[in-house]
Amino acid sequence: MTSVFDNLVGQDHIIDILRSAVTASRTGAESQEMTHAWVFTGPPGSGRSSAAVAFAQALVCPNQGCGACNECQSAATGVHPDVEDIRTEGLSIKVEEIRELLTRVAWAPSMGGWRVVVMEDADRLTESAANALLKAIEEPGTRTVWLLCAPTLHDVLPTIRSRCRHLHLRTPSLEAVTNVLINRDHIAPGMADFAARISQRHIGRAKYLATNETVRSNRKTIMQLPLQLASLAAAFQAAQTLVDLATAEANASSEERDEKEIEKLQEAYGKGATGRAMATGAAKAVKELQKEQKSRETRMVRDSIDGALLDLTTFFRDVMLVQAGNQDALINTDLRDQVQNFAISTTPHSILNKISAIMQARIDLGHSAAPLITCEALMCQLARK
Numbered sequence: 001m002t003s004v005f006d007n008l009v010g011q012d013h014i015i016d017i018l019r020s021a022v023t024a025s026r027t028g029a030e031s032q033e034m035t036h037a038w039v040f041t042g043p044p045g046s047g048r049s050s051a052a053v054a055f056a057q058a059l060v061c062p063n064q065g066c067g068a069c070n071e072c073q074s075a076a077t078g079v080h081p082d083v084e085d086i087r088t089e090g091l092s093i094k095v096e097e098i099r100e101l102l103t104r105v106a107w108a109p110s111m112g113g114w115r116v117v118v119m120e121d122a123d124r125l126t127e128s129a130a131n132a133l134l135k136a137i138e139e140p141g142t143r144t145v146w147l148l149c150a151p152t153l154h155d156v157l158p159t160i161r162s163r164c165r166h167l168h169l170r171t172p173s174l175e176a177v178t179n180v181l182i183n184r185d186h187i188a189p190g191m192a193d194f195a196a197r198i199s200q201r202h203i204g205r206a207k208y209l210a211t212n213e214t215v216r217s218n219r220k221t222i223m224q225l226p227l228q229l230a231s232l233a234a235a236f237q238a239a240q241t242l243v244d245l246a247t248a249e250a251n252a253s254s255e256e257r258d259e260k261e262i263e264k265l266q267e268a269y270g271k272g273a274t275g276r277a278m279a280t281g282a283a284k285a286v287k288e289l290q291k292e293q294k295s296r297e298t299r300m301v302r303d304s305i306d307g308a309l310l311d312l313t314t315f316f317r318d319v320m321l322v323q324a325g326n327q328d329a330l331i332n333t334d335l336r337d338q339v340q341n342f343a344i345s346t347t348p349h350s351i352l353n354k355i356s357a358i359m360q361a362r363i364d365l366g367h368s369a370a371p372l373i374t375c376e377a378l379m380c381q382l383a384r385k
């Protein structure tokens with residue numbers, strides 16, 4: 001029989017725990033196996049939110065997570081009345097959002113089992129939002145199960161994490177990711193191996209790369225940048241290219257969505273309504289939405305630049321491997337010649353400096369440094385011998 005847990009690649013160590021929790025949950029009471037607060041951590045791409053959603057499905061499914069029934073499908077698509085999937089598009093989750101959520105989940109579950117809240121970015125809770133959430137998690141005897149996802153335990157408030165059961169997901173093996181792409185997504189073996197490698201075993205990213213030619217070609221352009229830093233002017237040009245490509249990638253997905261959201265909101269207020277109160281209300285709501293969209297756009301551009309910088313790091317990592325005499329574990333197998341030439345013309349010490357310069361740029365961007373200036377400063381550092 002198929003199960004929602006089949007899709008969790010390389011996570012056998014937690015699947016057993018989740019399965020026995022689901023079995024124990026049938027009694028309707030808390031037990032050693034089944035507790036009401038969980039935190040899922042793991043590196044990007046390990047599938048922490050997929051694991052949490054699968055668990056949510058299994059908790060509301062009459063067949064313990066068959067993946068096929070109404071309950072399973074509506075839980076996965078976010079329309080199940082007892083399953084809330086909270087993901088933020090903004091930079092943070094605010095206390096108002098948590099308060100509103102708490103009112104919604106105060107009701108008893110409609111189907112009689114558990115009410116499940118999946119919070120995909122628990123690391124983005126503001127401090128006051130986290131405290132509001134803490135009160136709810138502390139409350140005994142409720143029928144609500146909290147599934148929080150975050151990169152590491154340190155990203156969750158200590159008071160919250162001490163009340164949660166912790167599950168850590170691993171990065172799946174290269175072979176496991178390649179096989180999923182071949183078997184599940186019907187991608188040709190050569191492409192599957194390439195995508196699994198360059199995405200550094202990030203399943204979602206690997207699929208995106210394998211099925212999207214523009215993304216592959218943009219990445220190729222970015223990976224050529226370290227080879228084109230012969231002058232200061234070239235370094236500035238490289239920074240501009242990187243920011244432009246990252247912005248284009250972020251915008252491609254957001255423009256259409258932004259328009260749809262505004263349209264939907266106007267419809268909700270009755271488009272073309274003439275009443276003054278109605279018009280003011282709609283205008284205010286649209287303005288509010290546009291502000292949110294702007295903050296999402298900023299985050300997406302930053303995430304996209306961060307992804308490009310991580311890609312660049314793999315180039316220098318490969319160079320260092322070659323300098324150490326190891327040719328077998330290259331990530332960028334398509335750039336083998338360029339990596340080898342680079343390895344000959346530089347020292348390991350200089351490569352280490354370049355990698356730490358990239359890491360510093362990522363930290364600066366995380367603290368809201370201006371993207372273009374940060375990338376210009378970085379490229380100038382990378383241009384040094």
Ligand SMILES: [Zn+2]
Binds near residue numbers: 067
């Ligand atoms: Zn089911």
